[in-house]
Amino acid sequence: MIGDYTIGEFTSILAMQGFAGLILFSVFVLMALGLAIIFGQMGVINMAHGEFMILGAYVTYFCSQFFSAYLPGLFSIYFFIAMALAFCASFGLGILVEWGMIRFLYKRPLDTLLATWGLSLILQQFYRSVFGAREVGVTLPEWMLGAVNLTDIIEIPINGLFVMGLTIIITVAVYLIMFRSGWGKQVRAVMQNRVMAGAVGINTKMVDRITFGLGCGIAGIAGSAFTMIGSTGPTAGQLYIVDTFLVVVFGGAASLLGTIASAFTISQAQSTMEFFMSGSMAKVLTLLTVVGILMLRPQGLFTLNIRR
Amino acid sequence: MTKRFGPFAGREWIALLILGLLLFVVFPTTLDVFRLNLVGKYLTYAFVAMGLVLCWGYGGILSLGQGVFFGLGGYCMAMFLKLEASTPEATKIQSTPGIPDFMDWNQVTALPWWWEPFHSLPLTLILVIAVPVFFAFVIGLAMFKRRVGGVYFAIITQAIAAILTILIIGQQGYTGGVNGITDLRTLLGWDIRTDDAKFVLYFVNGGLLIACLLIGQGIRISKFGRLMIAIRDKEDRVRFSGYDVANFKIFIFCMAAAFSAIGGAMFALQVGFMSPSFVGIVPSIEMVIFCAVGGRLSLFGAIYGALLVNAAKTTFSESFPELWLFAMGGLFIAVVMAFPNGLAGVLHKHIEPRIYRLFGGLRGSGTTGAVSSPHAAE
Numbered sequence: 001m002i003g004d005y006t007i008g009e010f011t012s013i014l015a016m017q018g019f020a021g022l023i024l025f026s027v028f029v030l031m032a033l034g035l036a037i038i039f040g041q042m043g044v045i046n047m048a049h050g051e052f053m054i055l056g057a058y059v060t061y062f063c064s065q066f067f068s069a070y071l072p073g074l075f076s077i078y079f080f081i082a083m084a085l086a087f088c089a090s091f092g093l094g095i096l097v098e099w100g101m102i103r104f105l106y107k108r109p110l111d112t113l114l115a116t117w118g119l120s121l122i123l124q125q126f127y128r129s130v131f132g133a134r135e136v137g138v139t140l141p142e143w144m145l146g147a148v149n150l151t152d153i154i155e156i157p158i159n160g161l162f163v164m165g166l167t168i169i170i171t172v173a174v175y176l177i178m179f180r181s182g183w184g185k186q187v188r189a190v191m192q193n194r195v196m197a198g199a200v201g202i203n204t205k206m207v208d209r210i211t212f213g214l215g216c217g218i219a220g221i222a223g224s225a226f227t228m229i230g231s232t233g234p235t236a237g238q239l240y241i242v243d244t245f246l247v248v249v250f251g252g253a254a255s256l257l258g259t260i261a262s263a264f265t266i267s268q269a270q271s272t273m274e275f276f277m278s279g280s281m282a283k284v285l286t287l288l289t290v291v292g293i294l295m296l297r298p299q300g301l302f303t304l305n306i307r308r
Numbered sequence: 309m310t311k312r313f314g315p316f317a318g319r320e321w322i323a324l325l326i327l328g329l330l331l332f333v334v335f336p337t338t339l340d341v342f343r344l345n346l347v348g349k350y351l352t353y354a355f356v357a358m359g360l361v362l363c364w365g366y367g368g369i370l371s372l373g374q375g376v377f378f379g380l381g382g383y384c385m386a387m388f389l390k391l392e393a394s395t396p397e398a399t400k401i402q403s404t405p406g407i408p409d410f411m412d413w414n415q416v417t418a419l420p421w422w423w424e425p426f427h428s429l430p431l432t433l434i435l436v437i438a439v440p441v442f443f444a445f446v447i448g449l450a451m452f453k454r455r456v457g458g459v460y461f462a463i464i465t466q467a468i469a470a471i472l473t474i475l476i477i478g479q480q481g482y483t484g485g486v487n488g489i490t491d492l493r494t495l496l497g498w499d500i501r502t503d504d505a506k507f508v509l510y511f512v513n514g515g516l517l518i519a520c521l522l523i524g525q526g527i528r529i530s531k532f533g534r535l536m537i538a539i540r541d542k543e544d545r546v547r548f549s550g551y552d553v554a555n556f557k558i559f560i561f562c563m564a565a566a567f568s569a570i571g572g573a574m575f576a577l578q579v580g581f582m583s584p585s586f587v588g589i590v591p592s593i594e595m596v597i598f599c600a601v602g603g604r605l606s607l608f609g610a611i612y613g614a615l616l617v618n619a620a621k622t623t624f625s626e627s628f629p630e631l632w633l634f635a636m637g638g639l640f641i642a643v644v645m646a647f648p649n650g651l652a653g654v655l656h657k658h659i660e661p662r663i664y665r666l667f668g669g670l671r672g673s674g675t676t677g678a679v680s681s682p683h684a685a686e
Contacts (some may be wrong), residue, residue: 045459102646109459110370111644115602117593118640125633242470242589245463280478286470291464295450298460 004287012154013275021271023160023164023229026167028263030222031240032247033174036259039248041191042208045113046104048120049244050237052216055093055166056086056223057232058131064138064227066215076141083224090220094213103205118151120238126236145226159228166225170218175256187211237306243287250290251300258302265292315525319660323608324521325424331514340502348510348578350618351517355571357599357610358524359564364596365604366533367560368540369457373447373465374568374595376472377440379587381569383476383483384439386582387423388432389492389500414481423482429496436573436638437566444565448558455554457543465548466589473588490585492576500577513574517611520567524607527563568595597636603652612651 037187038046046052067075090092096123097119105112144162148154178184189197190207198204226232247266251258266286294300316324332522337348355376396406404417411419425431447468451461476483484490487651491652492500499505527533538546540552547553576582585591602613624632647653 043459060598101641101645108644110462110649113370113372113459113462114593114596115641115644118637120637120646121633121640122637125630125637129630228485238590242463242467242493246467249460249463278478284475284478287467287474291467291471294460294464295454295456298451298454298456 013091013161014272015154017275018268019154019156019160021268022164024271025264025267026163027222027226027229027240028244028267029167029249029260030170030225031219031244032251032259033256034215034218034222034261035248036251036256037174037178037218038212039245040255040259041187042106042211043109043191043217044106044212045109045116045245046212046215047113047117047241048097048123049216049219050239050241051120051123051127052090052094052219052237053223053226053240054127054232054234054237055090055228056220058127058136058223059086059089059220059238060224060227061136061138061232064224068139076143079141079144079224083221086220086224087217090223091213091217095209095243096215096217098209098212103208106208120241124188124234124238131234133234135231135236137231138227140228158252163225163228166221170221171256171260174218178256183210246290246294249300250294252302255300255302258300262301312529315522315529320461320525320608320634322450327521327608328518331517333512336507336510341506345506345578346622347574347615348506348513351513351589352571352575352578353595353598354517354611354614355520356568356595357602357614358520358607360596360599361604361607361610362517362524362527362536362567363560363564364599365606366528366536366540367556367557368543369561370462370596371465371561371564372462372589372592372596373469374564375587375589375592376465376568377444377470377565377568378572378575378591378595379472379476379582379584380440380443381436381572382576382582382586383489383572384426384436384569385434385573385576386489386492387426388429389495389576390489391423391426392495393491393493408484408489410484410487410489411481414485416481420482436568437510440572441562441568444562445558448561449522449554452554452557452561457557469587469589469592476584476587484583488581488585489576490581490583492580495577506578509574509578513578516574518527520570521607521611524567527560528607531558532556537568545658548652577580594636597640597643599650601639601643601650603650605649606652609650609652616651 031049034052035046035049038044038049051178060082063078063085067078067081069079097116101115101119102112105115140159141264144159147157148161149155176184178187186202189200190202190204194204197207208267223232223237226236230236244264247263248259250266251260251262269289270282270286273285276282277285313321331351335344339347356378359377360371360374363371390408394406394408399405399407399409399412402409402412404412406418407419425435447465449462451457451464456464476488477486479485494500500509525535535546535551535556539551539556543553572582572586575586598614598617599610601617602611603609620635621632624635643650649656
């Protein structure tokens with residue numbers, strides 16, 4: 001017996017709490033992946049990352065509205081189309097932002113931070129003016145509703161499972177693109193030694209632009225997935241941005257594995273502690289621990305051994 | 309370098325004169341007390357902006373957590389004022405008289421121990437500076453000794469701002485939660501809500517501002533100030549010359565924290581409340597923009613930057629609330645992309661040469677030493 005619970009109940013609660021942590025983990029990973037590419041590879045601080053995510057979420061929302069109004073027959077698969085559109089929209093905006101703003105600021109990382117913060121304010125107000133200040137939620141197709149009952153107590157919602165599956169697919173895709181494709185090799189070459197990469201014939205400016213766009217596009221997909229488990233408002237992106245940066249920094253900026261490991265640690269710690277204390281204290285303790293560890297180990301959990 | 313008379317170069321004496329006239333003659337004579345109090349509120353942000361000039365402009369340390377120090381200073385002051393306003397007589401309708409009202413609402417029955425020092429004004433005045441500086445010292449010690457800098461430092465200070473906000477909001481019974489500490493009335497029996505008091509407080513605020521400006525200028529022109537610039541531009545080279553870079557950075561960061569704390573305390577006095585909405589991530593970044601608009605290398609610029617941006621914010625959000633965020637966002641982008649040295653840079657580059665041409669003989673001899681190019685400011 002632990003407190004008022006039997007051992008069986010207690011393990012079930014731990015399992016449920018762990019699963020809630022896994023969903024949080026999926027969202028963190030999806031958001032952090034884009035940021036890990038932009039910040040980890042390019043060294044650009046994109047404070048508007050959350051807003052790119054919200055763009056994806058709004059695209060998904062409008063897709064769901066469109067399909068339920070005009071193509072109800074295809075409603076059950078609308079989500080996949082929405083996701084592709086969300087990626088395209090964020091990718092396009094990302095390219096535009098890189099072209100108009102970021103490319104002038106590569107040598108001044110602190111200034112990109114301020115400029116993209118400005119961009120995030122503008123985008124937020126834009127969403128508020130165009131889409132309204134109200135939070136919106138999508139209608140889930142039939143097959144995503146409901147839950148899988150593992151035991152009497154443990155229930156696992158299907159949309160949560162779906163988001164987790166999606167996270168795995170996107171993570172594998174990012175890994176393949178960044179570390180197993182010719183293009184990924186070009187990206188890493190440019191980031192490690194820009195001049196040499198240019199000398200061997202890589203179009204470094206193009207690589208910069210596409211990389212930034214890709215990071216933003218992944219944020220769009222993250223936003224799309226986000227609609228499955230929560231509602232979307234104009235300022236939702238800002239709530240996650242600091243957490244996400246901490247995830248990336250904590251994991252070690254240039255390491256994909258580190259990002260995943262740190263997202264896992266942070267999300268599990270937070271959701272487990274939420275059971276024992278209030279949500280805000282759980283968050284404070286988690287963040288404090290992360291900041292404390294970062295002070296002792298500034299390079300993050302995982303580091304790449306490259307000579308600089 | 310231009311010739312210096314005392315702490316300022318010739319043109320800076322003129323700037324000081326103009327600032328003094330503006331703060332102590334023009335504003336008090338032309339504005340009514342309500343508007344003057346508003347200006348006083350804006351000027352409390354100028355303390356933060358001046359701290360940022362020292363720490364970001366000269367030290368190259370971008371802190372996105374200045375709201376933390378502003379807030380801590382403000383909360384220390386507000387706690388003293390709140391205790392004075394919650395005498396057992398004034399709060400006899402509460403179930404526990406003698407403790408602040410929000411504690412009573414949250415079923416707290418005794419004053420927590422860390423509120424006790426704030427019964428005494430001298431102790432409070434020390435704590436207003438000491439608490440934020442201590443925090444800054446710990447953060448600085450941990451980070452700069454481990455050579456964490458640049459963007460990592462910015463992100464971690466931002467996380468600290470987030471943590472403090474969540475903590476204040478979460479611990480409602482001890483901190484007043486999201487509403488903050490409100491309904492502050494008297495300072496040692498002197499009612500701070502009257503027009504006369506606001507008038508006096510404005511002048512106290514202005515005096516402190518000038519004092520901080522002089523301290524900042526003193527740091528800027530000292531050997532220490534030159535070293536800060538050297539550290540900003542080529543940290544390794546300074547380290548190899550045998551200086552302990554971390555100690556200098558910690559000092560300047562603590563200095564910026566102290567300035568912010570004074571601003572926060574004056575804010576609580578003049579506005580009459582303190583809440584977590586002046587602590588978190590968003591206000592902290594806004595404080596950076598005050599500094600950036602004025603010019604990150606100019607102490608005077610920081611004051612004007614804080615005044616202008618806040619005045620614009622008030623005007624915009626009164627008449628076109630939707631446009632304000634667009635304007636603010638645009639300001640961030642414009643300052644970074646087009647005017648990295650802010651208003652001071654524009655004045656220096658475009659307006660001053662014309663003035664000199666106008667008065668033919670008066671030759672300004674180029675740049676003041678300290679307004680060195682910020683190309684390596686990161």
